[in-house]
Amino acid sequence: MSTLLRITDVKKSFTAPENGVVRVLNGVNLHINPKTITSIIGSSGCGKSTLLHIIGGLDQVDSGVVEWKGDDITQWDDQKMAAFRNTEMGFIFQFHHLLPEFSAIENVMIPAIIQGKSERESNRLARELLGEFGLGHRIEHRPNQLSGGEQQRVAMARALINTPALLLADEPTGNLDEKNSTTVLNHLLTLRDRFNVSILMVTHDKSIAEGGDFVYEMTDGIVLSV
Numbered sequence: 704m705s706t707l708l709r710i711t712d713v714k715k716s717f718t719a720p721e722n723g724v725v726r727v728l729n730g731v732n733l734h735i736n737p738k739t740i741t742s743i744i745g746s747s748g749c750g751k752s753t754l755l756h757i758i759g760g761l762d763q764v765d766s767g768v769v770e771w772k773g774d775d776i777t778q779w780d781d782q783k784m785a786a787f788r789n790t791e792m793g794f795i796f797q798f799h800h801l802l803p804e805f806s807a808i809e810n811v812m813i814p815a816i817i818q819g820k821s822e823r824e825s826n827r828l829a830r831e832l833l834g835e836f837g838l839g840h841r842i843e844h845r846p847n848q849l850s851g852g853e854q855q856r857v858a859m860a861r862a863l864i865n866t867p868a869l870l871l872a873d874e875p876t877g878n879l880d881e882k883n884s885t886t887v888l889n890h891l892l893t894l895r896d897r898f899n900v901s902i903l904m905v906t907h908d909k910s911i912a913e914g915g916d917f918v919y920e921m922t923d924g925i926v927l928s929v
């Protein structure tokens with residue numbers, strides 16, 4: 704099986720004049736194969752979001768290599784990176800970042816429109832995905848007219864509309880109660896098979912993390928097998 708993503712000795716620190724240097728990633732190694740679910744558990748502030756932002760091309764490493772299908776993404780120009788984010792990668796953010804002035808279906812359609820699909824095709828795909836997530840009756844609602852769990856499912860549909868190879872999920876159950884958390888986890892588990900997607904999720908919730916095929920722990924800026 705060929706590796707989708709391979710991270711080698713990635714280091715990252717932040718420097719703020721008032722706070723000094725915060726060393727966050729101290730040499731992270733990780734690889735992800737197609738159609739697998741990998742979870743990384745770690746306490747608040749340990750660097751989980753930072754790692755996902757680097758993998759998703761939203762932040763840069765200080766040193767180390769991030770390879771996507773054997774190609775080092777840290778060397779890509781903005782245009783190549785933008786295309787990668789739009790077509791290969793789906794991102795479910797920690798605070799899902801739905802656009803408040805757009806309806807659920809419009810939020811889901813946007814990445815498909817950006818990719819160049821017609822409005823009609825984008826609408827059809829978005830409607831189908833929202834239906835799969837049990838939101839067929841809520842497509843015209845704006846985010847503030849949806850519950851937290853519903854917003855999270857809209858964010859998942861949006862992340863999947865361009866059929867990415869890898870879905871990055873940052874604390875996908877972070878703001879949800881136990882019942883909704885279980886629902887989201889079940890969705891993630893079925894996505895792997897239905898959409899042939901790999902999922903990398905980071906969470907502080909042990910019971911959710913243990914649903915993955917591979918479970919790692921992040922501590923002291925490195926990722927360890929558990």
Ligand SMILES: Nc1ncnc2c1ncn2[C@@H]1O[C@H](COP(=O)(O)OP(=O)(O)OP(=O)(O)O)[C@@H](O)[C@H]1O
Binds near residue numbers: 718750
């Ligand atoms: N832009 C930044 N400038 C300075 N420090 C930062 C910056 N971004 C993150 N940090 C620091 O880096 C550390 C890791 O942050 P990160 O958001 O990756 O943690 P996390 O594991 O996702 O936490 P949580 O579970 O609370 O979401 C934190 O201590 C944070 O304060």
Ligand SMILES: [Mg+2]
Binds near residue numbers: 752753
């Ligand atoms: Mg975080």
